[in-house]
Amino acid sequence: MQSKKLGWLLLSPTLFILGLFGIFPFIYVLWVSFHEWNPFAANPEKLFNWAANYRKLVFDAQFLASLGVTLAFVFFAVVSEVVIGYILAQAFMKDFPGKAFFRTIHTLPLIMAPIIVGSIWKLMTTPSIGIIPHLLKNFGIDLNIGQSAIAAFCITVIMDIWHWTPLVTLSLIAALVSLPADPFEQAQIDGANKRQIFWHITLPMIRPALIATVFIRLMDAMRTVDEVLMLTGGGPGSATRYVGVHIYKEVFPKTNYGYGSAISVIVLYLTIVICWLLYTSLIAPRNKRG
Amino acid sequence: MSDDKEAAKPGFLPIETNWFDRLFISVVIWVALSLFWLRFIEPLGLSVWIAAAISVALGAHIIRKG
Numbered sequence: 001m002q003s004k005k006l007g008w009l010l011l012s013p014t015l016f017i018l019g020l021f022g023i024f025p026f027i028y029v030l031w032v033s034f035h036e037w038n039p040f041a042a043n044p045e046k047l048f049n050w051a052a053n054y055r056k057l058v059f060d061a062q063f064l065a066s067l068g069v070t071l072a073f074v075f076f077a078v079v080s081e082v083v084i085g086y087i088l089a090q091a092f093m094k095d096f097p098g099k100a101f102f103r104t105i106h107t108l109p110l111i112m113a114p115i116i117v118g119s120i121w122k123l124m125t126t127p128s129i130g131i132i133p134h135l136l137k138n139f140g141i142d143l144n145i146g147q148s149a150i151a152a153f154c155i156t157v158i159m160d161i162w163h164w165t166p167l168v169t170l171s172l173i174a175a176l177v178s179l180p181a182d183p184f185e186q187a188q189i190d191g192a193n194k195r196q197i198f199w200h201i202t203l204p205m206i207r208p209a210l211i212a213t214v215f216i217r218l219m220d221a222m223r224t225v226d227e228v229l230m231l232t233g234g235g236p237g238s239a240t241r242y243v244g245v246h247i248y249k250e251v252f253p254k255t256n257y258g259y260g261s262a263i264s265v266i267v268l269y270l271t272i273v274i275c276w277l278l279y280t281s282l283i284a285p286r287n288k289r290g
Numbered sequence: 291m292s293d294d295k296e297a298a299k300p301g302f303l304p305i306e307t308n309w310f311d312r313l314f315i316s317v318v319i320w321v322a323l324s325l326f327w328l329r330f331i332e333p334l335g336l337s338v339w340i341a342a343a344i345s346v347a348l349g350a351h352i353i354r355k356g
Contacts, residue, residue, distance in 0.1 A: 051328065051338060058329040269321055276318070280305055 026268075033261035040255045053262035063263060065238055066246040067270075069153065073242055074221040077160040081217055082210070084161065085168025092173055110166040118230025121159045125231070145232060149239030152232050156240050159227060164220070168213050175209035176202075211282055215275055222271045243267045301356040312356040316349030323348075 033053055035046040057063050092103055109117065124130045125145050133143040145152040183201050192200070203210075225244035228234065234241035234249065241249075243263065251260035300306060303315070320342070327341035 051324070054325065055328050055332070058325055266325075269318075273318055273322075276314075 029261045029264055032258055033265050035258045037258040038255050039257065046258070049258070053259045054266075056259060057262055057266060062238060062241070063243075063246060066241045066243050069238075069240065070222065070242040070244075073153070073157060073160070073224070073240075074218060076157045077164075077221050078214060078217045080157070080161045081165045081168045082214060085165050085213075086172055086210075088165065088169040089172035089176055092169065093176055107166045107170065109163045110170075112163070114163070114224075114227040115230055117159060117163050118227035121155065121162075121227070121231050125155055146236055149236055152236055152239050156228050156231060156242075159231060160221065160224065163227065164217060168217065171209055171213040172206060175206040179205050207282075211278070215278070218275065218278075219271055222267065222274075303352070303356040307356060309353060312353045313349075315356065316345070316352050319348060319352070320345035 032046070034048060034050060036049045036052065037046040038044070088106065092099065112120075124132050125143065127133045127144045127146070136143045143151055143155075145155050179202070183205070184197060187197050187201055223244045224242055225248055228240055228242055229245055229248060232240045234245040244267075247260050247263050247267070250256045250263060301312075303312070305311075307315070323341050323345050324338060327336075327338050331341070332338055
C-alpha cells in the first residue's frame with residue numbers, strides 16, 4: 001500500500017502537467033467544438049449549437065479533400081522516411097571515411113524549426129532564383145510549385161522526408177546497435193542469406209523501435225502546418241491544403257473557432273484510430289502470443 | 291492492447307481486451323457511426339439521436355461481452 005502511494009506521489013507532477021497542458025485543453029476544444037464562436041464577429045458570444053459544426057464538416061468538400069491529401073502525404077512521407085531511414089541506419093553501422101562528419105551533417109535538418117525548413121525549401125524551389133528548378137531545367141523539367149499541384153505535393157513530401165528522415169535513422173541506429181550479435185552469427189553459420197537475415201532476424205528484433213518511430217512520424221505528419229504553410233500556403237488551389245493548414249485557415253484568418261475546434265477533434269480522432277489500428281494489428285497479436 | 295493481464299478477458303472481439311479497451315472501442319464506434327449518420331442517414335430524416343441510442347446499446351454490449 002505504501003509503495004502504491006509513493007507511486008502516485010511520484011507520478012503526480014507528470015499527471016498534473018499532462019492534465020494542465022493535455023487533458024484540459026482537449027476538453028476545452030471539445031466543448032468549443034459544440035459552439036458557434038467567432039470572437040471577432042458582431043456577436044462574439046459562444047452559442048451552443050449541438051452537432052452543427054460536425055454536420056457542417058461531413059459535408060465540407062474542402063475539408064474532405066484536405067483529409068484525402070493529408071492521408072496521401074502521410075503515407076508517402078512516412079513510408080519513404082522509414083525506408084530511407086533504415087538504409088541510412090544500416091550505412092551508419094558500417095565504417096567509412098568521414099562517417100562522423102556525414103552523420104552530423106545528416107542530422108542538421110532535425111534541429112531546424114519547421115518554419116525555417118519551409119523558408120529554405122521556398123528559396124530552393126522559387127522558379128526564378130531556386131537551385132532545384134535551375135538544375136531540373138537541364139533535364140527539360142520546368143518546376144513551378146506555384147502552378148503544378150503534383151509538383152507542389154511532391155515537394156512538400158520531399159521536404160518532410162528531408163526534415164524527418166534523420167529522426168528515423170537515429171532511432172533505428174539505436175535499435176540496430178543494441179541488437180545481440182549471436183543470432184546473426186548463428187544465421188550466417190546456418191547459411192542464411194542477407195534477405196533472410198533481414199526478414200527473419202533484423203526486422204522482428206527492431207520491430208518495437210520501428211513501430212514507435214512510425215507512430216511518432218505518423219502523428220507528426222498528420223498535424224504538419226508550418227513548413228507547408230511557409231512553402232506553398234496550401235496551394236496551388238488546395239493541392240497542399242493539409243488538415244493542419246485547413247484548421248489554421250479556419251481558426252486564424254476566418255476566426256471560426258467553433259468549426260476549427262470540431263475539425264481538430266476529428267483529426268485527433270482519426271490519428272488515434274489509425275495508431276490504434278496499427279498497434280492492434282502489429283503489436284497486440286505478438287503480446288498475446290507472449 | 292491491455293497491460294492489465296488480470297482484467298483482460300476473452301470475448302467476441304478478436305483481440306484480448308480489458309474494460310477500458312472495450313470502452314475505447316465503443317467510443318470509436320460511437321463517433322464513427324455518428325459521423326456516418328450525419329452524412330448519409332440524417333438527410334433522409336432520421337435524427338442523429340437514433341445513432342447515439344444505437345451506439346450506447348452497442349457500447350454496453352461491447353463492454354459487457356466484448
